[in-house]
Amino acid sequence: MKTVFVNPERCVGCRQCEFACAVEHSLSRDPTQAVFEIPTPRPRIHVSPGRAYATSFPNKCRHCDPAPCEQVCPTGAISRDAEHGLVLADARRCITCAMCAMVCPFDVITFHELGDGIPVRVAAIKCDGCVERVDAGRPPACVEACKTDALVFGELNELIEAGRARDTTALLSAAAAATSAAPAMPASIAGWRAWGEAAVHLNEGVHHGHH
Amino acid sequence: MATTDNTRQLSINNDARAMIMRAREEGIETVWDRLAAQQPQCGYCALGVSCRNCAMGPCRVDPFGEGPQKGVCGADADIIVARNLGRTIAAGASAHSDHGRDILEVFAELAAGETTGYELRDETKLRNLAEEWGIDPEGKEPREIARELATSMMEEFGIVKGRLSFADRLPEQRTKLWNDLGITPRGIDRENVEMLHRTHMGVDNDYVNTLLHGLRTSLSDGWGGSMVATELSDVMFGTPMPVRSKVNLGALRPECVNIALHGHNPLLSDVIMQAAEDPELVALAHEYGAESINLVGLCCTGNELQMRKGLPMVGNHLMQELVLLTGALDAMVVDYQCIMPSVTDVAKCFHTVVISTADKAKFTGATHVSFDPHRGLEIGKQIVRMGVEAYDNRNPERVRIPEGTVEMMAGFSVEAILGALGGTPEPLVEAIKAGKIRGAVAIVGCNNPKVPQDFGHVTLAKRMIENDILVLVTGCSAVANGKAGLMLPEAAEMAGPGLREICQALGIPPVLHMGSCVDNTRILVLAAALARFLGVDISQLPLAGAAPEWYSEKAVSIGAYVVASGIETVLGVQPAIFGSPNVVKLLAEGLDDVVGAKFAVEPDPEKAALLIRRHIEAKRKGLGLSCLEPEEMTAQAA
Structure with missing residues (x-):
C-alpha cells in the first residue's frame, strides 16, 4: 500500500506543502489564480512548530484503518477507498457535526467553506491522498512540493525499512561513540537547530529567574 | 513552542x-x-x-543534500548564502549611510544659511574636522568652513575622490591590510550599489569574493556614512558630554502632555525639543489642564537626545508597542528605521496620534507632517501642537503607567572619555597594561523577540564588569543596561576590583553610553586611537564586540565593519548563513587569518561572556601583558 510517510527530522518548516495542497484543492489548480478564489482554497496538511525554534512537523491525515472518524460519522460522509487505502470525506453528506474532528488522534480534520461542484457551504475537509494525481502516476502535491524528503510517497513497509536502515547505522555508531542515537544531521542543519535549542533553553531559564 | x-x-x-x-x-x-x-x-x-x-x-537548495543542490542558474548553497548576506549588508549599510546623507544635506543647507532651528553648536569640532579633511580653517567663518567640509563630504558619497577621509584615522597596519585585501572602501554609495550589481545573476559567482566585497560595503558604512552622521550631528547638535538622565516607562508623566520621539535621526527631534519650550505651546498645554510638555525618547532618536540633553528614555526596540499600551502617550513622532508598522495599529486602541515626518517613511494610519529643514522650528511647533491637542482626548481611566524610573548617565563621546582621562588615552592604556582593566567590550545591537528582552545585554554586561572588562554600549543595549542600573558611577560597586578603582577615581560608570547605533563609529574611533597610541593594529588590542539580541540588517553591517576593523564579534542570534558550511567556516574561522578577527554565534550570554574573556586574555598575552589562565576563568565564572 502506497502512502505519504513523514520524516520529521527533515522538515525545515517552509510550509510549501501547505501551499501546494491548497492549490491542488482549488478550482483553478493554478497558484497565481488560486489565491483569488472564493471560497479560499484551504490546505489539508498543517505544519506545526515544535518546542524549539527550527523544529516543525507536517501533520496530515494518516488514513487510519480502522479510522475513528469513519466509525463515528453519523451520516456516512466519511468512507474508506479500499483500492487506494484512503479515508475520504464527502462534503455532500457532511452535516458539520465535527464528531470526526473530536475523535481524530491527529487533529487534522478542519471545517471550511467548500465550493468544488457543490453549493458553497462549510464542511469537513481532510487529506484525500491526491487520488487523481496518484492515479495519473504523479506523487501527492505535498510530496512533490517537499524538497527535503520530509514528505515521501511510497510503499509503507519499504519506507519504514529505509528508515530502519538509517537508524540502525546510527544506533551502532552511537553505541561505539556513546553519542545520540538520532540520525546524523548535515552540519548546516545541526548548526541551525543547535541555535534554536539553545534559544528555547534561554527563554525557559529566564522564566526560572536565572538572570 | x-x-x-x-x-x-x-x-x-x-x-x-x-x-x-x-x-x-x-x-x-x-x-x-x-x-x-x-x-x-x-x-x-x-x-x-x-x-x-x-x-x-x-x-x-536542499540542506540535507538529496534534493536540488543548485538554483536554476547553477548557484550552489555557497553562492546563494553569500548573495543573500551581501544584500543584507548592503541594505544595512545603505540605511546608515542614507541617514548620514540626510544629516549632511541639512548641514550643507545650514552652511548656506537656508535653515531655521539649526546652529553650528560645536565650532571646535568643526575646525578639527576641517583640518582632518585638508581644509584650512584659518581666518574663515564657521559657515564658510562648513560649506567646504560639506562639499568635500558629498564627494565621498560619490566617486569624485575614490577614498574615504575618515579611514586616515586607522593605524597604518590596518590601512595596509585593507589595501592588500582590496577591501578599502572607495565611496559611500558606490560599495552598496556594487553589491547589488555583484549579486545580480551571473556577476560575482565566487562566494569568497562576494563576502570580501561585503566587508568593503560594511566599511563604507562604519568609516563612511555612519561616521559622517555621528560627526556632523556633533557639530550641529553638540558633542555629547556626561549627563544624568533616567529610563523606564515611568518616565511618562500622567499630569503632562507626553510626546515620544522615535526612530534614528536627530534632525527633527532636536527642533522638537526647542519647540516644546515655546511659551505659546506650554500655555496651550496648561489650557488643556496639563502641567507641562514631557518629551521622552525611544530607540536611537531617543539615544541621540539623551546623549546630548539628558532626555529621559522610555525604552528600546521592543518597548515601542508597549509604550502605547500605557494609554498615557499623546503623540509618537517617528522619523525612520526600526519603527514597526504595527505602532499605528496599537495606537488605534488608544488616543495616541502617530506622526510620521520623513517622506521616505510613511505609515498607514499615521498623520504625515513632511520634514523640511528650511522651516524646521515651525514644523517642530506644528508637531508639538498636535501632541498637546491629542492630550485633550486622553482617557485618564485607561492610563496605566508602570511606576518608577532608573537613573542613568549618558554622553560618553570619545571627546568626553578622553576629557575624563585628562586629554590622552594614556591613563586607560596604563590601566589595561597594569591589568586593572583587562580590556573592553562593545555590547551593541537591537532587541529580538526570539530571545528574552534585554537578558543578553544585561547578563553579558554584568559578567564583563565583574571581570574588570570595561563595557561600551550603544543603541538598544544602552537602554537595557540603563534600566539594569549599570550606567551610574555607583554601579562601580558591581565591577571587579580593578575596574571599580578606575571608575571610582574618574567618577564614571563601568558601562559607558556611547550613543545611537550610527555612533558605533565612536567605538571605532576610540579603538583606532588606542591602537595608534600603542603603535599596534586594532586586532591586537584586548577588545571584543557583541550583539546579543540583534535583529536588523543594519546590525549585520555593523558586525561586519567591526570585524573588518579587527574586533572579534559574538552574535547572540543566528544570521541566515548556516545553509553554507563553507560560509560559516569562513566567517567563524577563516576571517581570523584574513582580517585578524572573526565572528562567533552564542545565544547564551554566560557562555558568550566566557568566550569574550578568553579572547581578551589571549589578546593580552599577544601584547605581552599579564593574562589569566582559562581554568582560573572557568572557576571564576562558576
Whole structure:
C-alpha cells in the first residue's frame, strides 16, 4: 500500500506543502489564480512548530484503518477507498457535526467553506491522498512540493525499512561513540537547530529567574 | 513552542511585563503574538539557501543534500548564502549611510544659511574636522568652513575622490591590510550599489569574493556614512558630554502632555525639543489642564537626545508597542528605521496620534507632517501642537503607567572619555597594561523577540564588569543596561576590583553610553586611537564586540565593519548563513587569518561572556601583558 510517510527530522518548516495542497484543492489548480478564489482554497496538511525554534512537523491525515472518524460519522460522509487505502470525506453528506474532528488522534480534520461542484457551504475537509494525481502516476502535491524528503510517497513497509536502515547505522555508531542515537544531521542543519535549542533553553531559564 | 504564554519569559523588565499582560488582557496584538503566529519560520530562508533574485527562480537548495543542490542558474548553497548576506549588508549599510546623507544635506543647507532651528553648536569640532579633511580653517567663518567640509563630504558619497577621509584615522597596519585585501572602501554609495550589481545573476559567482566585497560595503558604512552622521550631528547638535538622565516607562508623566520621539535621526527631534519650550505651546498645554510638555525618547532618536540633553528614555526596540499600551502617550513622532508598522495599529486602541515626518517613511494610519529643514522650528511647533491637542482626548481611566524610573548617565563621546582621562588615552592604556582593566567590550545591537528582552545585554554586561572588562554600549543595549542600573558611577560597586578603582577615581560608570547605533563609529574611533597610541593594529588590542539580541540588517553591517576593523564579534542570534558550511567556516574561522578577527554565534550570554574573556586574555598575552589562565576563568565564572 502506497502512502505519504513523514520524516520529521527533515522538515525545515517552509510550509510549501501547505501551499501546494491548497492549490491542488482549488478550482483553478493554478497558484497565481488560486489565491483569488472564493471560497479560499484551504490546505489539508498543517505544519506545526515544535518546542524549539527550527523544529516543525507536517501533520496530515494518516488514513487510519480502522479510522475513528469513519466509525463515528453519523451520516456516512466519511468512507474508506479500499483500492487506494484512503479515508475520504464527502462534503455532500457532511452535516458539520465535527464528531470526526473530536475523535481524530491527529487533529487534522478542519471545517471550511467548500465550493468544488457543490453549493458553497462549510464542511469537513481532510487529506484525500491526491487520488487523481496518484492515479495519473504523479506523487501527492505535498510530496512533490517537499524538497527535503520530509514528505515521501511510497510503499509503507519499504519506507519504514529505509528508515530502519538509517537508524540502525546510527544506533551502532552511537553505541561505539556513546553519542545520540538520532540520525546524523548535515552540519548546516545541526548548526541551525543547535541555535534554536539553545534559544528555547534561554527563554525557559529566564522564566526560572536565572538572570 | 519557542514562544510562550508566560510574560516573565519574554522580558527581564517589569515595566515591559506589565504592559504585555495588559496587551493580553485587552486582546491587543504585539510583536510576541506575531512571532508565535509565524512559527515555524521557513528553514530555507533561515538557513539562507533560498534565492529570489531572478525570474528563473525562486530557488532553494536542499540542506540535507538529496534534493536540488543548485538554483536554476547553477548557484550552489555557497553562492546563494553569500548573495543573500551581501544584500543584507548592503541594505544595512545603505540605511546608515542614507541617514548620514540626510544629516549632511541639512548641514550643507545650514552652511548656506537656508535653515531655521539649526546652529553650528560645536565650532571646535568643526575646525578639527576641517583640518582632518585638508581644509584650512584659518581666518574663515564657521559657515564658510562648513560649506567646504560639506562639499568635500558629498564627494565621498560619490566617486569624485575614490577614498574615504575618515579611514586616515586607522593605524597604518590596518590601512595596509585593507589595501592588500582590496577591501578599502572607495565611496559611500558606490560599495552598496556594487553589491547589488555583484549579486545580480551571473556577476560575482565566487562566494569568497562576494563576502570580501561585503566587508568593503560594511566599511563604507562604519568609516563612511555612519561616521559622517555621528560627526556632523556633533557639530550641529553638540558633542555629547556626561549627563544624568533616567529610563523606564515611568518616565511618562500622567499630569503632562507626553510626546515620544522615535526612530534614528536627530534632525527633527532636536527642533522638537526647542519647540516644546515655546511659551505659546506650554500655555496651550496648561489650557488643556496639563502641567507641562514631557518629551521622552525611544530607540536611537531617543539615544541621540539623551546623549546630548539628558532626555529621559522610555525604552528600546521592543518597548515601542508597549509604550502605547500605557494609554498615557499623546503623540509618537517617528522619523525612520526600526519603527514597526504595527505602532499605528496599537495606537488605534488608544488616543495616541502617530506622526510620521520623513517622506521616505510613511505609515498607514499615521498623520504625515513632511520634514523640511528650511522651516524646521515651525514644523517642530506644528508637531508639538498636535501632541498637546491629542492630550485633550486622553482617557485618564485607561492610563496605566508602570511606576518608577532608573537613573542613568549618558554622553560618553570619545571627546568626553578622553576629557575624563585628562586629554590622552594614556591613563586607560596604563590601566589595561597594569591589568586593572583587562580590556573592553562593545555590547551593541537591537532587541529580538526570539530571545528574552534585554537578558543578553544585561547578563553579558554584568559578567564583563565583574571581570574588570570595561563595557561600551550603544543603541538598544544602552537602554537595557540603563534600566539594569549599570550606567551610574555607583554601579562601580558591581565591577571587579580593578575596574571599580578606575571608575571610582574618574567618577564614571563601568558601562559607558556611547550613543545611537550610527555612533558605533565612536567605538571605532576610540579603538583606532588606542591602537595608534600603542603603535599596534586594532586586532591586537584586548577588545571584543557583541550583539546579543540583534535583529536588523543594519546590525549585520555593523558586525561586519567591526570585524573588518579587527574586533572579534559574538552574535547572540543566528544570521541566515548556516545553509553554507563553507560560509560559516569562513566567517567563524577563516576571517581570523584574513582580517585578524572573526565572528562567533552564542545565544547564551554566560557562555558568550566566557568566550569574550578568553579572547581578551589571549589578546593580552599577544601584547605581552599579564593574562589569566582559562581554568582560573572557568572557576571564576562558576
